[in-house]
Amino acid sequence: xxxxxxxxxxxxxxxxxxxxxxxxxxxxxxxxxxxxxxxxxxxxxxxxxxxxxxxxxxxxxxxxxxxxxxxxxxxxxxxxxxxxxxxxxxxxxxxxxxxxxxxxxxxxxxxxxxxxxxxxxxxxxxxxxxxxxxxxxxxxxxxxxxxxxxxxxxxxxxxxxxxxxxxxxxxxxxxxxxxxxxxxxxxxxxxxxxxxxxxxxxxxxxxxxxxxxxxxxxxxxxxxxxxxxxxxxxxxxxxxxxxxxxxxxxxxxxxxxxxxxxxxxxxxxxxxxxxxxxxxxxxxxxxxxxxxxxxxxxxxxxxxxxxxxxxxxxxxxxxxxxxxxxxxxxxxxxxxxxxxxxxxxxxxxxxxxxxxxxxxxxxxxxxxxxxxxxxxxxxxxxxxxxxxxx
Amino acid sequence: xxxxxxxxxxxxxxxxxxxxxxxxxxxxxxxxxxxxxxxxxxxxxxxxxxxxxxxxxxxxxxxxxxxxxxxxxxxxxxxxxxxxxxxxxxxxxxxxxxxxxxxxxxxxxxxxxxxxxxxxxxxxxxxxxxxxxxxxxxxxxxxxxxxxxxxxxxxxxxxxxxxxxxxxxxxxxxxxxxxxxxxxxxxxxxxxxxxxxxxxxxxxxxxxxxxxxxxxxxxxxxxxxxxxxxxxxxxxxxxxxxxxxxxxxxxxxxxxxxxxxxxxxxxxxxxxxxxxxxxxxxxxxxxxxxxxxxxxxxxxxxxxxxxxxxxxxxxxxxxxxxxxxxxxxxxxxx
Numbered sequence: 001x002x003x004x005x006x007x008x009x010x011x012x013x014x015x016x017x018x019x020x021x022x023x024x025x026x027x028x029x030x031x032x033x034x035x036x037x038x039x040x041x042x043x044x045x046x047x048x049x050x051x052x053x054x055x056x057x058x059x060x061x062x063x064x065x066x067x068x069x070x071x072x073x074x075x076x077x078x079x080x081x082x083x084x085x086x087x088x089x090x091x092x093x094x095x096x097x098x099x100x101x102x103x104x105x106x107x108x109x110x111x112x113x114x115x116x117x118x119x120x121x122x123x124x125x126x127x128x129x130x131x132x133x134x135x136x137x138x139x140x141x142x143x144x145x146x147x148x149x150x151x152x153x154x155x156x157x158x159x160x161x162x163x164x165x166x167x168x169x170x171x172x173x174x175x176x177x178x179x180x181x182x183x184x185x186x187x188x189x190x191x192x193x194x195x196x197x198x199x200x201x202x203x204x205x206x207x208x209x210x211x212x213x214x215x216x217x218x219x220x221x222x223x224x225x226x227x228x229x230x231x232x233x234x235x236x237x238x239x240x241x242x243x244x245x246x247x248x249x250x251x252x253x254x255x256x257x258x259x260x261x262x263x264x265x266x267x268x269x270x271x272x273x274x275x276x277x278x279x280x281x282x283x284x285x286x287x288x289x290x291x292x293x294x295x296x297x298x299x300x301x302x303x304x305x306x307x308x309x310x311x312x313x314x315x316x317x318x319x320x321x322x323x324x325x326x327x328x329x330x331x332x333x334x335x336x337x338x339x340x341x342x343x344x345x346x347x348x349x350x351x352x353x354x355x356x357x358x359x360x361x362x363x364x365x366x367x368x369x370x371x372x373x374x375x376x377x378x379x380x381x382x383x384x385x386x387x388x389x390x
Numbered sequence: 391x392x393x394x395x396x397x398x399x400x401x402x403x404x405x406x407x408x409x410x411x412x413x414x415x416x417x418x419x420x421x422x423x424x425x426x427x428x429x430x431x432x433x434x435x436x437x438x439x440x441x442x443x444x445x446x447x448x449x450x451x452x453x454x455x456x457x458x459x460x461x462x463x464x465x466x467x468x469x470x471x472x473x474x475x476x477x478x479x480x481x482x483x484x485x486x487x488x489x490x491x492x493x494x495x496x497x498x499x500x501x502x503x504x505x506x507x508x509x510x511x512x513x514x515x516x517x518x519x520x521x522x523x524x525x526x527x528x529x530x531x532x533x534x535x536x537x538x539x540x541x542x543x544x545x546x547x548x549x550x551x552x553x554x555x556x557x558x559x560x561x562x563x564x565x566x567x568x569x570x571x572x573x574x575x576x577x578x579x580x581x582x583x584x585x586x587x588x589x590x591x592x593x594x595x596x597x598x599x600x601x602x603x604x605x606x607x608x609x610x611x612x613x614x615x616x617x618x619x620x621x622x623x624x625x626x627x628x629x630x631x632x633x634x635x636x637x638x639x640x641x642x643x644x645x646x647x648x649x650x651x652x653x654x655x656x657x658x659x660x661x662x663x664x665x666x667x668x669x670x671x672x673x674x675x676x677x678x679x680x681x682x683x684x685x686x687x688x689x690x691x692x693x694x695x696x697x698x699x700x701x702x703x704x705x706x707x708x709x710x711x712x713x714x715x716x717x718x719x720x721x722x723x724x
Contacts, residue, residue, distance in 0.1 A: 001461055001481070001510060002510055003507070003508055003509075003510060004508060058507045058508045060458065062458075063458070103694065106643070108620075108644075162555070162579065162580065163579075163602065163603050163604055163620055164555060164556065164558075164578075164579025164580060164604040164620075165579070167579070167604055167606075167620065167644070168510060170406075171405075171406050171407060174405075174406035174713060175405060175406065175429060175461065178403060178405065178429065178713070178714060179714065181714075194692060198692050198714070199692065200692055201663075201664050201691075201692045201693070201694065203642075203663065203664060203665075203689065207622075207642045208621070208642075208643065210603075210621055211621045211642060211643075212621075212623070212639040213639065214639045214640055214641055214642050214663075215639060216638070216639045217636065217637075217638045217682050217683075217684065218636065218637045218638075219635065219636050219679065219680075219681060219682070220633075220634055220635055220636070220637070220679075221677070221679060222628075222631075222633050222679075224633075224634065227679070230683075232684035232687075233684075233687065234640075234642075234665070234667075234687060235687045235688075235689050236642055236663065236665065236689075238642050
C-alpha cells in the first residue's frame with residue numbers, strides 16, 4: 001500500500017477532532033478563554049515541527065488502535081480531560097467522518113482539497129481569538145511558521161503525485177476504514193448514512209473535474225473522424241462540473257467535504273452497530289492479546305517523541321469534557337460498548353519489551369514545553385515571504 | 391431485463407481494489423468458483439447454479455518483514471491448455487495454487503531492489519496466454535512464467551519491458567491465426583497500453599498512449615482492445631494499429647472492472663459510481679469499424695463496485711463485488 005498516506009490521515013482526523021471538540025466545548029458552556037486555550041494547545045501540538053518531520057517520513061499505516069493512542073495523547077495536550085467513553089465516541093465520530101469524505105471524493109486527488117478544507121478551518125480557530133493580544137500574536141506567529149513548514153511538507157510529498165499514485169493512497173485509506181459501520185445520528189438525520197451504517201453514494205450532481213457526463217458513445221473511422229454518435233441512458237442524473245477546486249494556499253476549494261458540519265449546535269450521538277453481521281471479523285485485530293506489535297511501539301515512540309505536550313501551567317485548573325449529553329449517558333455508553341468495537345487503550349506498562357517500555361515512559365512522562373520562540377536561520381527568509389501572505 | 395439473484399455470502403468484505411472478482415466457470419461440474427480479495431486474505435467460494443454456496447477457502451499472502459501482514463492485490467484463475475492455476479499477487483510476491491486453492495505450487499518473491507523508499511512494491515495484473523502466465527509489477531515489468539502441463543516446475547522465462555509505471559491489468563485472447571496477430575494487452579497507472587504477440591519470446595507490437603488517467607482494467611476481443619479509465623471512459627482501439635474506434639462516456643467515476651462474454655461479444659463495465667453497464671460489440675459489415683451498442687445498465691445502490699464478471703460465456707448472468715460488502719451480488723437476465 002502507499003507509504004505516503006499517514007500525513008493525510010493524521011491531519012484530516014485531527015481536523016475532525018477539532019470540529020467536534022469545538023462543538024462540545026460550546027455545548028458544555030466552557031468559558032471562552034479556556035475553550036480557546038484547549039484548541040490552541042492541540043493545534044500547536046499537531047503542528048509541532050519535530051512531530052511533523054516524523055509524520056511525513058514514508059511509512060506504512062498502522063492499526064486503528066495505534067493511531068487512537070496518538071489522538072488520546074493529543075486530546076490531552078491541554079487542560080481538558082476526557083473519560084474513555086467520551087474518547088471512544090470522539091474517535092468513532094472522527095473516523096466515520098473522514099471515511100465518508102474519502103468515499104465521496106470525486107477524484108482520488110480531491111482528498112487534498114478535503115485536507116485544505118480542514119487546514120483552512122484550523123486557521124479560523126486561531127484567528128478568531130480576542131483580547132490578550134501579545135499572547136495571541138506570539139501563538140499566531142509560531143503557528144504560522146510551523147504551518148508554513150507543514151504546507152511545504154505537504155507540497156513536497158503530494159505536489160508531484162500522479163493520478164495513479166493518488167488512487168493508491170485512496171485505496172490505502174479505504175483499507176484502513178474497511179468494515180467500520182458506526183451509525184452517527186447527524187449522518188442519519190442528513191440522509192448521508194443509511195440505517196445499516198452504510199454511506200449513501202449519490203448518483204446525481206456534478207461529475208468530477210475532467211470527467212464527462214456519462215451518456216454518449218462516439219465512433220470514429222481509421223482517420224480519427226467521428227462517424228457516428230449515439231446517446232444512451234446512463235441511469236444517473238449528472239451535470240458538468242462547474243469549476244475545479246483550488247490547490248493553492250488560498251482559494252475556493254469548491255468541494256464541501258472536510259468543512260465543519262458541526263457548526264449548527266446539534267447533539268451528536270453514535271449508535272454502536274451491534275449487528276455482528278455488519279462487522280466482518282478482521283482476524284489481525286482480534287487475535288493478539290497485546291495489541292501492539294514491536295514495530296508499532298517504535299512508531300508511537302518516535303511520533304510522540306516529536307509531540308511536545310504542555311504541562312498545565314500555574315493556576316489554570318483542568319476540566320472534563322463530556323461527549324455525551326449527561327454523565328449518566330457517558331457511563332451507560334462505557335458499559336454497553338460492543339466488544340468488537342473496543343479500542344483497548346494501550347497499557348504501556350503491560351508491554352514485554354522492557355527497554356521500549358522505559359523509553360516510552362520517559363517520552364510520555366517528562367516532556368517539557370519549550371518557550372523560546374523559534375528562530376530559523378536561512379529557511380527563515382523563505383518562510384517570512386510565505387508568512388507575509390498569511 | 392436482469393433481476394437480482396440470491397447473493398453469495400463472504401466471510402470478509404471485499405477490499406477497495408480494482409478487478410476484485412475472479413470467476414471460474416465449470417459448467418461440466420455445474421459449479422462456479424468465485425475469488426475475492428479481502429485484504430491480507432482472499433476468499434474462494436464455490437457455488438451451485440442457484441447461488442447456494444458449497445465450499446469456502448481462505449488464502450493468505452505469504453508473510454514477510456513489515457508492520458502488518460502483506461496485502462493481496464489480486465486473485466485470478468488462469469485457464470491454460472492442460473490445467474487451471476489460481477494466481478494470487480501481493481505486496482510480497484506471486485503465489486500460484488492448484489485451481490481449488492488447496493496446494494501452493496509456486497512462489498515468486500518480488501525483487502524490490504530498485505524501489506525508492508516512497509514507492510510501493512507489489513505485483514498486480516494476471517493473465518494466461520497459451521502455456522504462459524503473465525503477471526505485472528509495480529515497476530511496470532511484466533513477468534512471464536512458463537507453466538508445465540503438470541507439476542511445480544514453473545520457470546520465470548521472460549521479463550518484459552514496456553511500462554514505466556505500475557501495471558494495473560493484463561488481458562489475453564487465444565491467437566486467432568492470421569486474422570488477429572496481437573493476443574495480449576497490458577495496461578498501467580499512466581493509462582499506457584502495450585499490445586503484444588505471445589510466443590517463446592513475446593514481442594511488443596504497439597503502444598497506445600494514455601492521457602493522464604490510470605487504466606485500471608482492460609480486455610481484448612477479436613483484435614479489439616477495450617480499456618476502462620479512471621475518468622469513467624471506456625475506449626475501444628484496433629489492437630494492431632492502436633487506432634481509436636470508439637469512445638464511451640460510460641461512467642461518472644473511475645472504472646474498476648471490465649469483463650467479456652466472448653461468445654456474444656458482450657462487454658461489461660463497472661465503476662465506483664455504483665453502476666454496471668453491458669455493451670454489445672460488433673463490426674459494421676460495410677465499414678469494418680467496431681461499433682458499440684448499450685444493452686443494459688444496473689445500479690447497485692450505495693455500493694462502490696470493485697469487481698464484476700460475467701458468469702457464463704453468453705453474458706446472460708453476471709456477479710458484482712463492492713467495497714465493504716461481505717457478499718457477492720448476482721444478476722441474471724429474464
